[in-house]
Amino acid sequence: MALMTQEWKREHLLDTSQLTLNELKAILARARYWEENWRPGMGPYRGRFAANLFFEPSTRTRFSFEVAEKKLGMEVVNFTPDVSSTAKGESLYDTVKTLASLGVEVAVIRHSDPEQVKALARQEVGCKILNAGAGHWAHPTQALLDLYTMLKHFGDLSGKTVAIVGDIAHSRVVHSNMWSLKRFGAHVILSGPQAMRDRDCEQEAPYVPFEEALQTADVVMMLRVQLERHQEKLFTSKQDYHKQYGLTLQRLRLMKPEAIIMHPGPFNRGVEVADEVVEHPRSKIFEQKANGVWIRMAVLEHALEGEKA
Amino acid sequence: MALMTQEWKREHLLDTSQLTLNELKAILARARYWEENWRPGMGPYRGRFAANLFFEPSTRTRFSFEVAEKKLGMEVVNFTPDVSSTAKGESLYDTVKTLASLGVEVAVIRHSDPEQVKALARQEVGCKILNAGAGHWAHPTQALLDLYTMLKHFGDLSGKTVAIVGDIAHSRVVHSNMWSLKRFGAHVILSGPQAMRDRDCEQEAPYVPFEEALQTADVVMMLRVQLERHQEKLFTSKQDYHKQYGLTLQRLRLMKPEAIIMHPGPFNRGVEVADEVVEHPRSKIFEQKANGVWIRMAVLEHALEGEKA
Amino acid sequence: MALMTQEWKREHLLDTSQLTLNELKAILARARYWEENWRPGMGPYRGRFAANLFFEPSTRTRFSFEVAEKKLGMEVVNFTPDVSSTAKGESLYDTVKTLASLGVEVAVIRHSDPEQVKALARQEVGCKILNAGAGHWAHPTQALLDLYTMLKHFGDLSGKTVAIVGDIAHSRVVHSNMWSLKRFGAHVILSGPQAMRDRDCEQEAPYVPFEEALQTADVVMMLRVQLERHQEKLFTSKQDYHKQYGLTLQRLRLMKPEAIIMHPGPFNRGVEVADEVVEHPRSKIFEQKANGVWIRMAVLEHALEGEKA
Numbered sequence: 001m002a003l004m005t006q007e008w009k010r011e012h013l014l015d016t017s018q019l020t021l022n023e024l025k026a027i028l029a030r031a032r033y034w035e036e037n038w039r040p041g042m043g044p045y046r047g048r049f050a051a052n053l054f055f056e057p058s059t060r061t062r063f064s065f066e067v068a069e070k071k072l073g074m075e076v077v078n079f080t081p082d083v084s085s086t087a088k089g090e091s092l093y094d095t096v097k098t099l100a101s102l103g104v105e106v107a108v109i110r111h112s113d114p115e116q117v118k119a120l121a122r123q124e125v126g127c128k129i130l131n132a133g134a135g136h137w138a139h140p141t142q143a144l145l146d147l148y149t150m151l152k153h154f155g156d157l158s159g160k161t162v163a164i165v166g167d168i169a170h171s172r173v174v175h176s177n178m179w180s181l182k183r184f185g186a187h188v189i190l191s192g193p194q195a196m197r198d199r200d201c202e203q204e205a206p207y208v209p210f211e212e213a214l215q216t217a218d219v220v221m222m223l224r225v226q227l228e229r230h231q232e233k234l235f236t237s238k239q240d241y242h243k244q245y246g247l248t249l250q251r252l253r254l255m256k257p258e259a260i261i262m263h264p265g266p267f268n269r270g271v272e273v274a275d276e277v278v279e280h281p282r283s284k285i286f287e288q289k290a291n292g293v294w295i296r297m298a299v300l301e302h303a304l305e306g307e308k309a
Numbered sequence: 310m311a312l313m314t315q316e317w318k319r320e321h322l323l324d325t326s327q328l329t330l331n332e333l334k335a336i337l338a339r340a341r342y343w344e345e346n347w348r349p350g351m352g353p354y355r356g357r358f359a360a361n362l363f364f365e366p367s368t369r370t371r372f373s374f375e376v377a378e379k380k381l382g383m384e385v386v387n388f389t390p391d392v393s394s395t396a397k398g399e400s401l402y403d404t405v406k407t408l409a410s411l412g413v414e415v416a417v418i419r420h421s422d423p424e425q426v427k428a429l430a431r432q433e434v435g436c437k438i439l440n441a442g443a444g445h446w447a448h449p450t451q452a453l454l455d456l457y458t459m460l461k462h463f464g465d466l467s468g469k470t471v472a473i474v475g476d477i478a479h480s481r482v483v484h485s486n487m488w489s490l491k492r493f494g495a496h497v498i499l500s501g502p503q504a505m506r507d508r509d510c511e512q513e514a515p516y517v518p519f520e521e522a523l524q525t526a527d528v529v530m531m532l533r534v535q536l537e538r539h540q541e542k543l544f545t546s547k548q549d550y551h552k553q554y555g556l557t558l559q560r561l562r563l564m565k566p567e568a569i570i571m572h573p574g575p576f577n578r579g580v581e582v583a584d585e586v587v588e589h590p591r592s593k594i595f596e597q598k599a600n601g602v603w604i605r606m607a608v609l610e611h612a613l614e615g616e617k618a
Numbered sequence: 619m620a621l622m623t624q625e626w627k628r629e630h631l632l633d634t635s636q637l638t639l640n641e642l643k644a645i646l647a648r649a650r651y652w653e654e655n656w657r658p659g660m661g662p663y664r665g666r667f668a669a670n671l672f673f674e675p676s677t678r679t680r681f682s683f684e685v686a687e688k689k690l691g692m693e694v695v696n697f698t699p700d701v702s703s704t705a706k707g708e709s710l711y712d713t714v715k716t717l718a719s720l721g722v723e724v725a726v727i728r729h730s731d732p733e734q735v736k737a738l739a740r741q742e743v744g745c746k747i748l749n750a751g752a753g754h755w756a757h758p759t760q761a762l763l764d765l766y767t768m769l770k771h772f773g774d775l776s777g778k779t780v781a782i783v784g785d786i787a788h789s790r791v792v793h794s795n796m797w798s799l800k801r802f803g804a805h806v807i808l809s810g811p812q813a814m815r816d817r818d819c820e821q822e823a824p825y826v827p828f829e830e831a832l833q834t835a836d837v838v839m840m841l842r843v844q845l846e847r848h849q850e851k852l853f854t855s856k857q858d859y860h861k862q863y864g865l866t867l868q869r870l871r872l873m874k875p876e877a878i879i880m881h882p883g884p885f886n887r888g889v890e891v892a893d894e895v896v897e898h899p900r901s902k903i904f905e906q907k908a909n910g911v912w913i914r915m916a917v918l919e920h921a922l923e924g925e926k927a
Contacts, residue, residue, distance in 0.1 A: 040356030047658030049685060059399065060407050063386050067358060067411045070384045075688040077681050080389075080698075090677065090884045094896075098678050098883070101907035102685045265407070266399045278403075289410035349665030368708065369716050372695050376667060376720045379693040389698075574716070575708045587712075598719035 008121035011306045012129040013299055015138035016180040023302075024147070024180060030298035031148050031291070034071075038297070043073015045304060051104045053079040053095070054132070055111045060265050060289055061132050061142070065108045068296035077104065092116050093123060100126030106303050108132045128303040136172050141299055142264050143176035145292040147184065149284050150219055152291070153260055158185030163217035165191045165210065166245060166272050169198045170226040173264050177221075178204050189213055192223075193235075193245060210245060214254040221262040222247050222272045238271045248274045252282070260284050317430035320615045321438040322608055324447035325489040332611075333456070333492060339607035340457050340600070343380070347606070352382015354613060360413045362388040362404070363441070364420045369574050369598055370441050370451070374417045377605035386413065401425050402432060409435030415612050417441045437612040442481050451573050452485035454604040456493065458597050459528055462569055467494030472526035474500045474519065475554060475581050478507045479535040482573045486530070487513050498522055501532075502544075502554060519554060523563040530571040531556050531581045547580045557583045561591070569593050626739035629924045630747035631917055633756035634798040641920075642765070642798060648916035649766050649909070652689075656915070661691015663922060669722045671697040671713070672750070673729045678883050678907055679750050679760070683726045686914035695722065710734050711741060718744030724921050726750045746921035751790050760882050761794035763913040765802065767906050768837055771878055776803030781835035783809045783828065784863060784890050787816045788844040791882050795839070796822050807831055810841075811853075811863060828863060832872040839880040840865050840890045856889045866892045870900065878902050 008014055016024070050069040054062050062078075069076050079095070096107050106128045111117050114137035121129050133139040150157055162181055168174055168190055178188050178201070188205040190197075191213035214220060225241055235241045242248070247261065255261075261273075261283040269275045278285055317323055325333070359378040363371050371387075378385045386408070405416050415437045420426050423446035430438050442448040459466055471490055477483055477499055487497050487510070497514040499506075500522035523529060534550055544550045551557070556570065564570075570582075570592040578584045587594055626632055634642070668687040672680050680696075687694045697713070714725050724746045729735050732755035739747050751757040768775055780799055786792055786808055796806050796819070806823040808815075809831035832838060843859055853859045860866075865879065873879075879891075879901040887893045896903055 040354075042356065045658075047660065047689070049688070051681075059388070059404060060411075063360075063388075063408060064411055066386055067384075067413075070358070071356070071412070075685075077684050079677070079681070091887070094884070094887075095677060097904060098907050099681060101904045102678075102682055102911050103689070103908075104685075266403070269400070269403075286406060286410045289407050290412075293411050349663075351665065368697070368713060369720075372669075372697070372717060373720055375695050376693075376722075379667070380665070380721070575712070578709070578712075595715060595719045598716050599721075602720050 008118060011303065012121040012131075013140055013303060014118065014121055014129070014131045014134075016140045016143045016176045017138075019180075021183050024144075024183060027144060027295070027298045027302055028148055028151065030301055031144075031294040034297045035291075035294040038071055038294075042071070045300075046073035048074050048304070049077065049102075049104045050074045050106045050108065050300065051077045051079055051099045051127075052108045052132075053099075053110070055081050055109075056133070058110055058133070060292065061110065064289065064292040065130075065132060065141075065296050068293050068300060069106075071293065072297055072300055074300070093120055093125065096120060096125045096127065096129070106130060106300060110134070114138065128306070130299060130303060133172050136170060138176045139172040139264075140176050141292070141296055142173045143180045144299065145288055145295040146173070146177055146221070146262060146264070147180050148291050148295055149262065149288050150186075150260075151184075153284065154218065157181065159187070160185075160218040161187045161189060161216050162219040162221060163189050163191055163208075163213035164205075164221045164223065165213055165247075166223035167196045167225050168192055168201055168223065169196045171223045171264075173223070174198070174201055189216065210251075211254060214251055215256070218256065218259050219262055220247065220255060220259060221264075222267070223264065224267060225272050238268070242271055242274070246270070246272055246274055247277050249276050249280075252277060252280065255282070262288060265289070317427060320612065321430040321440075322449055322612060323427065323430055323438070323440045323443075325449045325452045325485045326447075328489075330492050333453075333489060336453060336604070336607045336611055337457055337460065339610055340453075340603040343606045344600075344603040347380055347603075351380070354609075355382035357383050357613070358386065358411075358413045359383045359415045359417065359609065360386045360388055360408045360436075361441075362408075362416055362418045362420075364390050364418075365442070367419055367442070369601065370419065373598065373601040374439075374441060374450075374605050377602050377609060378415075380602065381606055381609055383609070402429055402434065405429060405434045405436065405438070415439060415609060419443070423447065437615070439608060439612060445479060445481050447485045448481040448573075449485050450601070450605055450608055451482045452489045453608065454597055454601040455482070455486055455530070455571060455573070456489050457600050457604055458571065458593050459495075459569075460493070461600070462593065463527065466490065468496070469494075469527040470496045470498060470525050471528040471530060472498050472500055472517075472522035473514075473530045473532065474522055474556075475532035476505045476534050477501055477510055477532065478505045480532045480573075482532070483507070483510055498525065519560075520563060523560055524565070527565065527568050528571055529556065529564060529568060530573075531576070532573065533576060534581050547577070551580055551583070555579070555581055555583055556586050558585055558589075561586060561589065564591070571597060574598070626736060629921065630739040630749075631758055631921060632736065632739055632747070632749045632752075634758045634761045634794045635756075637798075639801050642762075642801060645762060645913070645916045645920055646766055646769065648919055649762075649912040652915045653909075653912040656689055656912075660689070663918075664691035666692050666922070667695065667720075667722045668692045668724045668726065668918065669695045669697055669717045670726045670750075671717075671728070673699050673727075674751070676728055676751070678910065679728065682907065682910040683748075683750060683759075683914050686911050686918060689911065690915055690918055692918070711738055711743065714738060714743045714745065714747070724748060724918060728752070732756065746924070748917060748921060754788055754790050756794045757790040757882075758794050759910070759914055759917055760791045761798045762917065763906055763910040764791070764795055764839070764880060764882070765798050766909050766913055767880065767902050768804075768878075769802075770909070771902065772836065774803075775799065777805070778803075778836040779805045779807060779834050780837040780839060781807045781809055781826075781831035782823075782839045782841065783831055783865075784841035785814045785843050786810055786819055786841065787814045789841045789882075791841070792816070792819055807834065828869075829872060832869055833874070836874065836877050837880055838865065838873060838877060839882070840885070841882065842885060843890050856886070860889055860892070864888070864890055864892055865895050867894050867898075870895060870898065873900070880906060883907070
């Protein structure tokens with residue numbers, strides 16, 4: 001995974017792996033500050049510009065960043081690939097450099113190709129790059145909000161076990177989460193169907209049967225099944241997947257009394273997670289979304305204040 | 310039409326039929342307040358968030374809400390179905406609940422399926438739902454701005470006759486308008502081609518020939534012909550429709566001296582309304598659009614202040 | 619070209635040709651004022667509304683206007699053709715008039731058909747029209763930012779030679795630039811392949827061979843090759859075009875010592891301009907983008923203050 005390689009400028013946030021434990025703690029502390037203190041009308045970065053460039057579809061991440069930017073008082077421009085000059089063949093570098101020339105200080109980017117995002121961060125683009133999900137490689141703000149959600153519940157993660165279950169192979173959050181969770185002393189285990197396993201991840205965390213994962217974990221993090229991305233038909237139907245790997249009310253009873261349920265979303269009700277489980281008292285799924293705004297405010301602040309710190 | 314059934318939480322605005330005469334009057338009074346008092350920079354709801362979710366195309370309603378939200382000082386996020394997670398199969402409930410988790414207090418929704426909007430309003434979504442047009446069922450803010458426009462012209466509507474003419478069967482505004490007009494003592498009559506009649510509406514208001522409607526009405530409200538939605542070819546051409554049911558300058562002369570022309574838009578010049586009639590001195594068509602902003606400001610305020618009242 | 623014909627209301631900005639030398643100077647002076655004095659949070663037009671209507675794709679112009687509007691404190695609504703009522707067949711006039719009715723004071727329009735934009739400017743639409751590029755006819759704010767960039771570099775343009783090179787026939791900026799450059803005493807020459815010549819432009823400026831243009835010019839303005847718009851295959855490949863008409867490092871050495879490189883963008887690296895030339899010390903390409911914001915702020919201000927002046 002080469003997580004420790006620091007190949008880009010530190011002012012950009014490309015993955016959790018670039019952050020020291022102290023930097024992680026500082027971001028989490030600022031997120032808590034915003035959660036406790038933000039009020040409508042507050043806006044320390046009034047009149048400063050952020051751009052959101054989403055080359056792949058997204059609801060929660062895009063709007064979460066947009067809300068975070070606006071809660072900080074920032075002005076926001078939203079770049080939609082099809083109505084803009086990428087239709088004329090412009091490169092990502094030229095698009096971002098153009099936005100920076102216009103006065104944009106932070107570019108939030110989701111892209112299918114991590115190499116393009118990394119290449120960008122190695123160059124002089126004139127603004128800070130925040131990775132909002134790059135292929136299957138990394139999704140640092142998701143990992144940070146997951147971390148924040150767990151710390152709010154448990155206080156401390158050392159010795160806790162986090163089970164990540166499902167479509168490991170197609171997830172962009174697993175790597176980012178494994179890194180930050182380990183820095184906080186948590187133990188990660190993986191589970192899911194054979195065909196959705198990922199060789200890289202297995203070098204970092206063991207695969208266990210689903211039942212064992214449920215019984216052992218303090219956090220059960222279910223991943224979205226991206227059936228559309230699997231070339232061979234893995235399951236005869238969504239019902240079939242649900243039967244074998246869905247988190248049902250029945251399986252929830254196997255979990256430890258304090259254990260919580262998480263999901264990075266968007267979730268498929270009735271596939272990897274039962275309808276009744278999504279809003280179960282032990283589910284943090286919608287709380288994760290709320291926490292995402294505070295984390296993204298902290299990350300934006302970290303980027304904008306980077307030189308000072 | 311079951312207009313009186315109150316099956317959803319009152320904090321949401323789904324149709325005019327849920328509003329008492331006093332509530333209608335309160336909203337109209339606030340619209341007048343904003344029309345008379347709003348100045349650039351005023352923004353009582355600064356830093357509070359609205360989301361516009363338009364699952365069907367719209368210019369005037371979407372921008373009217375966006376302008377209203379921004380005139381109130383609100384921050385706005387615009388949800389466009391194709392670039393977001395509904396492409397990954399997310400339900401309306403989960404999308405709206407996610408936005409609410411991010412801090413959105415009001416969701417303005419246009420959707421083709423009224424049942425989905427009603428279902429939403431029966432659940433705990435965490436934000437206020439404003440219906441911006443649901444299928445052919447209801448479009449309450451259009452009815453409110455129509456009402457406001459008529460009251461500005463006539464002062465009082467009791468005893469006045471409003472003729473709604475054209476494609477009744479495919480209109481989303483007819484039901485909402487009939488309800489609110491009746492509460493203000495107006496008499497509604499309908500007119501239009503046989504094939505565009507609507508059985509539900511006929512139980513509430515009589516159909517009359519076009520000429521009679523023109524001679525009797527104080528308000529002639531022309532509806533957009535949605536020829537594309539009719540399965541059988543009703544007319545050989547738009548010209549043919551115009552000849553039989555278009556509001557021409559010649560037909561305008563049949564109207565009473567004080568009578569006004571309205572249209573919810575978008576209008577088809579040369580089809581249901583002649584080019585020269587759109588901006589005729591007796592036409593309120595563009596004034597309706599201007600009034601829509603004040604009404605939507607009042608409706609947003611009503612939603613946000615609901616608990617206090 | 620009929621540049622002098624003043625057929626529309628002066629409050630709209632349709633082309634540079636409508637501006638006197640004094641008006642041009644006033645706009646340039648205000649651009650400089652904004653460049654030197656703008657700070658985050660400044661916003662003289664807070665709470666006033668601009669609409670961006672881009673019927674053709676654009677990155678730099680659209681975002682440049684949006685950033686300019688927001689730097690002035692304006693509220694912005696962005697109109698995207700496919701999700702709005704033009705899908706229902708609404709005319710440009712009715713769309714703009716509707717936006718004006720909602721409170722929009724300035725409409726920034728890019729459209730493929732200049733006649734529609736001109737027709738709009740002859741009518742009473744209720745808001746100011748700023749042309750953000752109309753077909754191949756005119757793109758006044760691009761010409762103004764080009765002018766501003768040249769004046770910043772040279773101080774004075776009288777006697778200077780500007781070579782415009784490449785796809786003259788499909789460019790929207792050539793006409794607008796020729797007009798404003800002449801008013802400042804600059805001499806324009808043209809160059810490029812035979813099939814990309816434009817008869818109208820040739821009446822105003824001579825065509826010269828590429829090498830001669832490079833040796834003579836104080837400004838070398840390269841135009842984007844719009845190969846996709848040429849019906850006959852002009853070149854066997856992009857490489858072929860680059861070889862014959864691309865601005866390479868080797869050709870750059872032919873230029874005068876003080877001469878600068880410009881490009882209205884979006885540029886094709888490796889086609890009309892070599893990769894290494896785009897960010898060469900003599901290139902003003904990204905500075906042009908930065909200047910575009912200050913120019914557009916000045917143009918918006920000019921439109922909004924028009925009546926006062």
